Amino acid sequence: MNRVRLLVLNAALGPLDYKLAEGMRVEAGSVVVAPLGPRTVTGIVWDEGRLPGVEVDAKKLRALREVVPVPPLSAPLRRLIEWTADYYCAPLASVARMVLSSGGALGGPTTMTEYRLSGGTPERMTPQRITAIEALEGEQGTIRELSGIAGVSEGVLRGLVNQGVIEPVEVAIDRPYPPADPDYHQPALSEDQMRVAKTLVEAVEARSFEPFLLDGVTGSGKTETYFEPVAEAIRMGRQVLVLLPEIALTENFLSRFEDRFGAAPVQWHSSLKSTERRRAWRAIAEGSAQVIVGARSALFLPYANLGLIVVDEAHEISFKQDDGVRYNARDVSVMRARFEGIPVVLASATPALESLHMANSGTYTKLELPSRFGGAQLPEIKLVDLTIEKPASGQWLAAPLIEGIEARLEAGEQSLLFLNRRGYAPLTLCRNCGHRFQCPNCSAWLVEHRLSSRLACHHCGLETRPPQACPECGEADCLVACGPGVERIADEVAALFPEARVSVATSDTLGTPERAAEFLAQVQAKAIDVIVGTQLVTKGFHFTELTLVGVVDADLGLEGGDLRAAERTYQQVAQVAGRAGRGSKPGEVLIQTRHPEAAVIAALADGDRDAFYEAETEARRDAGAPPFGRWAQIILSSEDEREARQSAARLGDTRPHLDDVMILGPAPAPMALLRNRYRYRFLVNARRSANLQATLRDWLDTQDFPPGIRVGVDIDPYSFV
Ligand code: ADP
Ligand code: ZN
Numbered sequence: 001m002n003r004v005r006l007l008v009l010n011a012a013l014g015p016l017d018y019k020l021a022e023g024m025r026v027e028a029g030s031v032v033v034a035p036l037g038p039r040t041v042t043g044i045v046w047d048e049g050r051l052p053g054v055e056v057d058a059k060k061l062r063a064l065r066e067v068v069p070v071p072p073l074s075a076p077l078r079r080l081i082e083w084t085a086d087y088y089c090a091p092l093a094s095v096a097r098m099v100l101s102s103g104g105a106l107g108g109p110t111t112m113t114e115y116r117l118s119g120g121t122p123e124r125m126t127p128q129r130i131t132a133i134e135a136l137e138g139e140q141g142t143i144r145e146l147s148g149i150a151g152v153s154e155g156v157l158r159g160l161v162n163q164g165v166i167e168p169v170e171v172a173i174d175r176p177y178p179p180a181d182p183d184y185h186q187p188a189l190s191e192d193q194m195r196v197a198k199t200l201v202e203a204v205e206a207r208s209f210e211p212f213l214l215d216g217v218t219g220s221g222k223t224e225t226y227f228e229p230v231a232e233a234i235r236m237g238r239q240v241l242v243l244l245p246e247i248a249l250t251e252n253f254l255s256r257f258e259d260r261f262g263a264a265p266v267q268w269h270s271s272l273k274s275t276e277r278r279r280a281w282r283a284i285a286e287g288s289a290q291v292i293v294g295a296r297s298a299l300f301l302p303y304a305n306l307g308l309i310v311v312d313e314a315h316e317i318s319f320k321q322d323d324g325v326r327y328n329a330r331d332v333s334v335m336r337a338r339f340e341g342i343p344v345v346l347a348s349a350t351p352a353l354e355s356l357h358m359a360n361s362g363t364y365t366k367l368e369l370p371s372r373f374g375g376a377q378l379p380e381i382k383l384v385d386l387t388i389e390k391p392a393s394g395q396w397l398a399a400p401l402i403e404g405i406e407a408r409l410e411a412g413e414q415s416l417l418f419l420n421r422r423g424y425a426p427l428t429l430c431r432n433c434g435h436r437f438q439c440p441n442c443s444a445w446l447v448e449h450r451l452s453s454r455l456a457c458h459h460c461g462l463e464t465r466p467p468q469a470c471p472e473c474g475e476a477d478c479l480v481a482c483g484p485g486v487e488r489i490a491d492e493v494a495a496l497f498p499e500a501r502v503s504v505a506t507s508d509t510l511g512t513p514e515r516a517a518e519f520l521a522q523v524q525a526k527a528i529d530v531i532v533g534t535q536l537v538t539k540g541f542h543f544t545e546l547t548l549v550g551v552v553d554a555d556l557g558l559e560g561g562d563l564r565a566a567e568r569t570y571q572q573v574a575q576v577a578g579r580a581g582r583g584s585k586p587g588e589v590l591i592q593t594r595h596p597e598a599a600v601i602a603a604l605a606d607g608d609r610d611a612f613y614e615a616e617t618e619a620r621r622d623a624g625a626p627p628f629g630r631w632a633q634i635i636l637s638s639e640d641e642r643e644a645r646q647s648a649a650r651l652g653d654t655r656p657h658l659d660d661v662m663i664l665g666p667a668p669a670p671m672a673l674l675r676n677r678y679r680y681r682f683l684v685n686a687r688r689s690a691n692l693q694a695t696l697r698d699w700l701d702t703q704d705f706p707p708g709i710r711v712g713v714d715i716d717p718y719s720f721v
Contacts, residue, residue: 003061005051006034006043007081009100011091015046015053021063029072031100033065040065044073044096050082051092071285073099073302076339080300083335089693089713090325098300098325101281111170112275115157116140118167122160128152129160140169141273173275174282177266180290182231184262187224196367197228203343204229204236204308211334213359214347216369218578219376219542222347223253225369226310227260229343234261234290238307242293243329245316246539247271251517253293253312261291268294268301271512296321296329299336306340309333313539314346314355315571320718328716330355349578350571350609353616357627372582379549379580379587383605386594395492396484401550401590402496409500409529413585414545416531417489418538418576419552422458422506424450424488425481428466435472441676449508450487460675489552490532497530505533538575544583549576554593554601561670561720563625566600570612573604624685626716630692632684633714634700635669637677640708647709648680654702655682660690671721677710 004026006016018034026032030045073081081099085092117136122129135150143161147154160166189197196214203210216222233240244250247269257265266280266289283289287304294301296319299309311319311333319329330346337344346355346364359366372378382400389398397405397417408415427445428437437446439457446455446464454463469476481488490502503509503519510516522528523543531537531546557569573591581587593601603612621628636651638644648666655663665682672679686692696713705711 003058004032004045004064005048005053006032007046007051007092007096008034008036008041008043009093009097010041011093013041013093015051016041016043017053017056017061018064019058019061021065024064024067026064026067027072029074029078031068031070031073033068035062035065042068042100044078044100047075047078070282071302071304074304076336076341077302079339080332080336083339084325084327084332087693088325088327088715089696090327094325095300098297099302101297101300111172113142113168114140114171114275115143115146115161115166115168118164120163120165122163122165126156128156129165132156132160133165136166142275145273171275173278175279176288177283177290178263180234180257180261180263180265182234182261185260186231187260189224189228190221190373192369192371193221193225193373196369197225199365199367200226200229200343200345201232204232204238206343207307207341208343209338209341210343211337211358211364212343212345212367213351213355213364214345214367214369215351215356215359216347216349216367217372217378218349218575219372219378219582220349220369221373222349222369223256223312224260224373226312226345226347227257229308229345230291230310231261233307236307237305239284239287239289239303239305240291240308240310241298241301241303241306241333242291242310242312243296243298243319243333244293245295245313245318246536247295247513247516250293251513251520252541257291257293265291265293268292268298270295270297299329299333303340306336307342309337309342309344311344311346313348315348315350315352316539317568317718322714322719326712326714326717328718331716350574353567353613353620354627356613357617376582376584377586378607379577379589381577381589381591381605381607383596383601384590384592385596386592396489396552396592397492397496397550398592401592404548404550404588404590405493405497405500405530408548409497411547412526412545413547414523414526414529414531414543415548415550416533416537416543416546416576416579417486417493417550417552418533418535418572419484419486419489420535420556420572421447421483421485422449422508422534423447423456423485424491425483425485427482428455428479429482430470430472430475430478431480432470432475432478433473435470441673443671443673447485448481450491451504451508459671484552486532486534490530493530493532500529501527502530502532503528505531505537507534507536510536535572537579538572541579542582543579545585546579547581547585547587549580549587549589551576551589551591551593554591554604555595555598558595558598558600563631563720564718566616566619570600570604570616574609577604624687629688630686630690630715631717632686632692632696633712633717633720634665634682634684634696635679635712635714636666636681636705637674637679637710637712638706638708639677641678643706643708644678644680647703647705648682651700651703652682654699656695656699658690658695660687661692661695662686669721674721 026045028047081095085095132150132152230240285302358364384400391398405415425448442459456463577589636648652666662685666680669679669681
């Protein structure tokens with residue numbers, strides 16, 4: 001091979017051709033640096049004949065600059081990049097960037113400089129320096145990372161470096177990870193667990209593609225069970241990827257993993273330090289990292305020798321990425337397993353309707369764990385009809401729930417209240433003039449956060465201090481909070497039970513692995529009586545003393561334009577209910593609702609999962625919704641309202657008229673303004689027979705959008721804002 005075609009990591013450029021420099025060796029998948037004008041670009045040598053490009057005269061070709069010393073991307077990974085770009089209508093370059101996501105991983109140096117306190121004191125103390133020195137006790141990292149930890153500017157830290165108060169340390173980047181021992185501590189499995197584990201172990205040994213749905217009730221021990229095929233893969237010298245939906249879950253997972261394998265797995269998520277990121281990337285690419293536990297982005301790493309993928313809590317919507325390449329890690333993991341020729345396990349107590357459909361139709365192998373481990377009983381579920389049991393005015397907890405909490409407090413047991421709303425109140429208004437506090441950048445109310453005394457937009461991150469007086473009418477002390485968030489529910493509990501220890505659990509309070517670990521430790525030490533939390537607490541947690549779960553507002557998720565609302569409500573409530581009674585004491589779940597007759601609420605009350613899935617399946621079949629048909633969403637946005645509206649109208653005029661693809665819109669998106677961009681939306685519903693992606697691509701290709709327009713294509717969307 002003397003001439004190569006590169007997939008360059010720049011979506012604005014197409015594939016580019018180069019020749020090899022003297023003595024240079026490359027193969028398909030090699031990562032290379034190539035000259036481009038006065039600069040260079042990074043690219044991946046692609047398989048001959050698979051990338052359309054412009055044929056350039058051989059004499060005009062420039063030579064590659066260098067080959068980056070990392071293992072070439074494997075053929076299965078290259079196929080995955082192609083498939084993902086094609087399926088999600090995303091540029092190949094954007095997908096490839098996710099693979100090479102660790103900036104530092106490609107470069108040469110093997111050590112890097114980190115900083116830590118030296119123990120000295122500065123000549124002059126300032127409040128910021130005091131803050132920094134206190135916050136950095138025991139910390140080590142780059143200046144940038146330390147500035148994030150301490151909450152002071154990098155300049156302040158550099159000042160301290162100059163004074164010798166902070167000292168540089170050279171650290172080796174690629175230290176090996178401690179090995180996991182597959183036989184470190186083998187638990188005794190139940191009969192059901194053994195049956196499932198055996199099937200999965202055999203699938204790992206078979207080294208061939210097989211998708212599994214591990215459908216096990218909450219507390220059935222899915223983790224212990226899938227640890228067996230993980231152990232088998234380790235014995236075979238192959239790598240395992242375990243995808244988890246949320247960083248708050250990793251702590252729990254890590255300690256269980258260590259109990260089982262005697263060493264921690266390699267982690268991959270967005271809050272890794274850059275050195276850890278590089279170290280993990282390299283170990284993964286070279287094959288020395290055995291088990292990798294990570295967020296969805298870990299799916300695109302260049303595993304040298306992957307033998308098994310597990311997607312835990314596979315129904316979780318956080319596996320769907322909603323910016324950049326809009327992919328669903330659950331679905332892409334099945335494709336990766338297919339290209340790699342390995343088994344993949346989707347584990348959940350409340351599988352996505354799509355996954356269950358695949359299992360019931362035989363495309364996936366279904367494995368069931370129908371009962372809780374160790375004889376623990378599933379909790380008893382009761383509805384609290386809020387139209388009959390009315391909470392006191394300005395309060396949200398009805399008498400049965402209050403009595404339930406009281407009984408737990410007296411018995412020294414724990415309660416969990418679930419409300420999927422961060423902050424204190426979702427809306428603030430002026431009692432005098434009716435002014436509502438809205439985000440200037442988004443079509444959204446500002447949410448009051450009393451713990452941090454801020455009004456915040458949950459969409460663009462804008463934060464302001466709540467004003468003393470109404471900005472509209474000038475009246476002082478007239479702002480009222482409308483509706484509840486978790487902080488307000490926590491206040492209500494504290495007012496009812498002043499002696500109770502109440503803790504708010506949301507991404508605001510548990511946003512880092514350290515904080516999540518601290519929270520878990522506190523719950524386990526019984527230092528918390530009542531947890532008030534968002535969907536974060538619906539996942540994976542195992543608290544043995546928790547015997548009451550209260551769902552504050554089961555109707556909340558059913559409002560709005562979410563086409564998966566019923567399924568999502570079912571999953572959330574069933575998952576949070578699954579946190580109750582996991583130890584020896586039985587659990588109770590109280591669901592507050594104004595619509596006890598709604599199908600999904602009734603199914604929850606009856607514990608009749610099959611009834612819910614059957615009803616929802618029929619509804620989806622009638623609507624041509626997934627898995628029977630497909631959805632896509634196209635959003636055109638611009639900072640200029642008129643430009644967005646006109647471009648959307650023009651695109652609408654050229655829409656294809658097909659029998660099997662229905663295109664609705666354009667209409668202003670539900671979030672008509674988001675981060676200062678005006679948004680117009682097309683909703684597409686296609687039959688399974690249609691080639692949806694090709695239709696959309698051909699349609700969009702007819703347009704020359706103005707430079708201010710951004711076009712977002714979302715295949716199999718989960719967010720309908
Ligand atoms: P799930 O993920 O299915 O909700 P978990 O994996 O969290 O359930 O298991 C529930 C609890 O039971 C955990 O504390 C787990 O450690 C324990 N457990 C499950 N299986 C076993 C086993 N075979 N031996 C010992 N403990 C087990
Ligand atoms: Zn906003």
